[in-house]
Amino acid sequence: MKTKPIQSWLMRGGVTLLLAWSLAPILWAVRSSLTRPVDLTASKFSFLPPTFTLQHYGNLLGTVSAFQGQVTQSVWPQFSRALINSLVTSAAATVITVIAAALGGYAFARLRFPGRDAIFGLIVATLAIPAYTVMIPLYRMMVSLHLVDTYLGVTLVYVSAFLPLALWLMRSVYRGLPIALEEAAAIDGAGKLRTLFTIILPMAGPGLMAAAILTFLTAWGQFLIPLVFSPTLATKPLTVLIPEFVSKNYIDYGLMNAAGVLAIIPPLLLVVFLNRYLISGLTAGSGK
Amino acid sequence: MTALSLPRRRARISGGDAGLGLLMALPIILLMGSLVFWPLVMTFWDSVHRVDPMRFGTPFVGLRNYLSLFSDSDVQSSAFNTIVYVVVAVVIETAGGVAAALLLNSLGRARKWVLAAVILPWALPPVVNSIIWLWIYNPSYGVLNGVLRALGVISQNHVWFNDRWSALLLIAVVHIWRMLPITAVIVLAGLQSIPQELYEAARIDGAGALSRFGRITLPLIGGSLAIAMTQSTVLAFNLFDEAWILNGSSGDTRTLLIQVYMSAFQDLHFSYGMALSVLVMFASLAVSLIYVIRGKAETSAE
Numbered sequence: 001m002k003t004k005p006i007q008s009w010l011m012r013g014g015v016t017l018l019l020a021w022s023l024a025p026i027l028w029a030v031r032s033s034l035t036r037p038v039d040l041t042a043s044k045f046s047f048l049p050p051t052f053t054l055q056h057y058g059n060l061l062g063t064v065s066a067f068q069g070q071v072t073q074s075v076w077p078q079f080s081r082a083l084i085n086s087l088v089t090s091a092a093a094t095v096i097t098v099i100a101a102a103l104g105g106y107a108f109a110r111l112r113f114p115g116r117d118a119i120f121g122l123i124v125a126t127l128a129i130p131a132y133t134v135m136i137p138l139y140r141m142m143v144s145l146h147l148v149d150t151y152l153g154v155t156l157v158y159v160s161a162f163l164p165l166a167l168w169l170m171r172s173v174y175r176g177l178p179i180a181l182e183e184a185a186a187i188d189g190a191g192k193l194r195t196l197f198t199i200i201l202p203m204a205g206p207g208l209m210a211a212a213i214l215t216f217l218t219a220w221g222q223f224l225i226p227l228v229f230s231p232t233l234a235t236k237p238l239t240v241l242i243p244e245f246v247s248k249n250y251i252d253y254g255l256m257n258a259a260g261v262l263a264i265i266p267p268l269l270l271v272v273f274l275n276r277y278l279i280s281g282l283t284a285g286s287g288k
Numbered sequence: 289m290t291a292l293s294l295p296r297r298r299a300r301i302s303g304g305d306a307g308l309g310l311l312m313a314l315p316i317i318l319l320m321g322s323l324v325f326w327p328l329v330m331t332f333w334d335s336v337h338r339v340d341p342m343r344f345g346t347p348f349v350g351l352r353n354y355l356s357l358f359s360d361s362d363v364q365s366s367a368f369n370t371i372v373y374v375v376v377a378v379v380i381e382t383a384g385g386v387a388a389a390l391l392l393n394s395l396g397r398a399r400k401w402v403l404a405a406v407i408l409p410w411a412l413p414p415v416v417n418s419i420i421w422l423w424i425y426n427p428s429y430g431v432l433n434g435v436l437r438a439l440g441v442i443s444q445n446h447v448w449f450n451d452r453w454s455a456l457l458l459i460a461v462v463h464i465w466r467m468l469p470i471t472a473v474i475v476l477a478g479l480q481s482i483p484q485e486l487y488e489a490a491r492i493d494g495a496g497a498l499s500r501f502g503r504i505t506l507p508l509i510g511g512s513l514a515i516a517m518t519q520s521t522v523l524a525f526n527l528f529d530e531a532w533i534l535n536g537s538s539g540d541t542r543t544l545l546i547q548v549y550m551s552a553f554q555d556l557h558f559s560y561g562m563a564l565s566v567l568v569m570f571a572s573l574a575v576s577l578i579y580v581i582r583g584k585a586e587t588s589a590e
Contacts, residue, residue, distance in 0.1 A: 014391045015402060022405045025465065026412075028431060029420040045434040104316040111309030119313070123320050128576040129328075130526045132545055133569040136552045136562050137330035138323060160323035163316065192305055221413035223529045224545075228553060239415040243533055246419065253423055260416040267411040275404045278411070282470065283477040 026264070033057070033257040040253055056258035078233060078241060079259065085230070086237035086263075088151055090219035093158035097166050097215045098208060100159070105170025106196055110182070120171070123164050131161045132224060139228055149234050157229055158219050166211040169284055173207030174200065210281025213270055217278075220266060238263045331562045339559040346559075353563035363564065365539055366547040369456060370525060373543065376460040377467065377524035382517055384464070385471025390505075392472065393479045403476075410469040418533035421462045425449070425534070452540040459541055462530045467523050471516040478512030479505070522576045525568075544568050 032040060033056050035049035042050075060079055107113070108120045138157065139148070147153030177200065185195040201208070223239045230236045242259045245252060271278065335353055337346045357363050388406060392399055409417060424431050427447040436442045449455045482505065490500050528545045535541040537550055548568065552561030 011391065011394060014387075015395070015398075018388055018391060019402065019405055021465075022409055022469075025417075025420050025424060026408065028424060032423060041429050045431070045438055100316055100319070103312045107309040107312035111305035111312070113306040113309035113313070116309065116313075119317060122325075123316070126320070126324055128522065128573055129569050130545065130565070130572055132526070132528075132548060133331060133565045134324055134327035136548075136558055136565065137327035137334065139553075140558070141327065141330075156319070156323060160319055163320065167316065192308055217411050221415070223413070223415045223532075224549070228549075239413050242419060243415060246422070246533075253426070253429070256419055257423060260419050263416050264412055267413070268408065271404055271408050271411045275400065275407070278407065279403065279473060282407075282473050 029257045029264075030261055033254060033261045035254065037252075037254055056252075056254035057262075059252075059255055060258050060262070075245075075255070079238075081233045082236055082238045082241035083262075085151075085233075085235050086220060086239070089154050089158065089226075089235065089237060090216050092151065092155045093162060093219045094212050094216045096155065096159050097162050098212045100163055101166035101170040101211055102201065102204070102208060103196075105167050106174055106200065108167065109171045109174035110179075111192065120167075124168050127164050127168070135225075135228060142229060148229055149232055151235055154226060154229050154235050157225055158222065161225065162215045162218055166215055169211050169214070169281060170204070170207055172284055173204050177203055206277055206280065207284075209274065209277040210284070213274055213278050214281045217267055217270065331566060334559045335563040335566050337559055339562075341556050341558070349559075353560050354567070356560070357564055357567065362539060362542070362550075363544075363547060366542045366544050369531075369541055370527070370544045372456050373460050373463065373527050373531075374521055374524040376457065377464055377527075378517055378520045380460075380464050381468045381471045381520045382513070384468050385516060386475050386509075386513070388468065388472040389475035389479055392476050403473075406472055407469045409465050410467065412466075414466060414529035415533055417466050418462055418530045421458075421465070421530075422534055425458055449535050449538075449541075455535055455538075455541050459527075459531050459534050462534065463524060463527055466530075467520060470519055470523075474512050474516040474519070475509055478509035482508045518576055522572055525572050525575065 031047070031049060034052050034054070036051055036053045036055065039050050059075065061076055062074060108116060142148045142153050142157075145153070147156070181199055181203075182195055185199055186192075190198070221239065222237070226235070226237050226240050230240060233241075238259070242256065242263060245256050245259060334346075336348060336350055338349050338353075339346050392403055392406070395402060425448050427433065427445055427449075432448070433442070433445040437445070446454070448458050486504050486508075487500060490504060495503065526545060527543045528549070531541045531543050532546060537546060537554075542550075544564070545568065548561050548565045551557045551564060
């Protein structure tokens with residue numbers, strides 16, 4: 001492509017701006033998490049911390065915490081608990097959602113049963129209603145079932161919230177596959193289920209991956225659902241714990257930034273390594 | 289579990305896969321039915337009753353909950369705030385998202401990596417985003433004040449959240465930072481589906497860059513743009529995390545969803561909160577109608 005010098009300079013400027021807008025706030029958080037408290041509150045501005053320190057990560061992950069020279073109670077017990085809760089609920093929601101969408105998506109795409117399209121339409125329509133609309137009765141229901149603050153309860157709410165998108169995604173993946181393959185398998189005498197598991201699912205791999213990544217990221221980032229359904233550390237995830245560091249009577253900015261940076265790691269890895277699937281899921285899920 | 293024992297042969301005899309199909313869809317139907325549709329019905333039902341854990345009984349009150357919403361000044365100001373967020377977010381996300389998509393589309397091998405960087409803010413937990421920006425906006429030590437002071441734009445530190453409009457705008461910025469990637473990705477997909485020959489033909493006809501954009505690009509990404517804008521609208525309508533983390537329950541920046549949460553889980557006026565959430569739902573449904581219609585059109589396409 002031949003471009004004039006001005007155009008290429010404009011483009012370079014634009015890309016720099018775009019990268020700065022997307023990454024600078026994150027880099028600033030990383031920088032702050034590596035800065036000593038005394039430098040964090042210094043009035044002199046500097047891009048790099050004058051002295052690098054790992055003390056905030058030490059406070060977060062160590063057995064004792066120090067704040068302004070005073071030894072305070074370690075936050076590691078809460079932090080590790082919340083980290084485990086985040087991982088368990090996000091992973092469980094992802095596995096259940098993907099399995100349900102993989103099987104259900106096939107049923108809604110290829111098998112005929114009464115009311116199929118109407119049911120599918122209704123389920124997809126819930127994408128357009130705020131999940132919070134149903135939260136109050138759902139909360140009362142979970143209270144009466146004793147499922148508040150249990151992994152099962154939180155996971156079920158997550159699945160009900162994230163399944164419609166995954167289902168839509170998988171259904172469009174199945175519909176995009178050539179039907180001739182399934183017909184050939186049927187002629188060879190393979191049943192529908194066997195065809196699904198041996199022929200269709202392997203081909204739908206990228207779609208399954210996209211559905212899994214989207215579901216995991218949404219679950220990992222959830223705030224309002226656990227705010228209501230996970231009141232204690234039994235199931236409280238990082239997203240609910242970290243803001244509590246802010247609302248304590250003192251605010252430890254270094255600790256806050258360090259906790260945020262650690263919570264960023266799983267999504268960061270997904271974006272860096274599985275970017276391709278993520279993009280395809282985002283565009284398909286938004287009604288290609 | 290009776291369906292489980294349904295012999296496969298019978299499913300075949302019945303002329304299709306009705307049994308198997310229902311069996312595979314059944315867990316989804318049960319789950320969505322009990323955790324989404326049933327609570328939805330309950331929301332409607334309870335919103336015309338008085339449901340209050342502090343008071344005995346749940347008498348029918350008709351539309352009283354709805355009527356008192358309209359005279360509630362908290363509801364009015366949170367509706368106003370929500371509209372501000374929606375307008376600011378949709379305008380900036382659309383303009384910025386299209387610009388980002390055009391830029392990404394013109395990149396060669398670097399596109400993959402720039403795109404990953406652009407997506408990143410969307411992939412992070414909104415709570416963490418908000419905390420990152422909370423520190424940036426910090427009145428005493430925040431980098432926003434630091435940079436503006438260094439540039440000579442302001443002479444002394446601003447407490448940004450003391451002023452309603454700056455608070456609303458700064459919260460909108462955090463939301464836009466998270467959601468702009470969605471618009472960029474959807475529009476980029478739209479751009480990539482435009483055949484290159486159209487541009488070449490236009491270039492031969494002597495059309496300039498601007499007229500190519502106006503005559504070819506814009507009409508052909510119209511569909512993607514409509515989807516992206518609907519998404520932006522619905523997502524801004526449902527703003528909760530950013531406003532909650534950055535400014536708590538403050539009336540200056542409170543959204544309708546925060547208002548629902550406050551009514552139900554802080555004031556324990558369950559049915560009042562549900563009436564409000566029904567209204568929010570209808571408003572959200574109205575603006576996302578395009579989205580649903582498109583989904584339906586796609587469903588019946590084959």
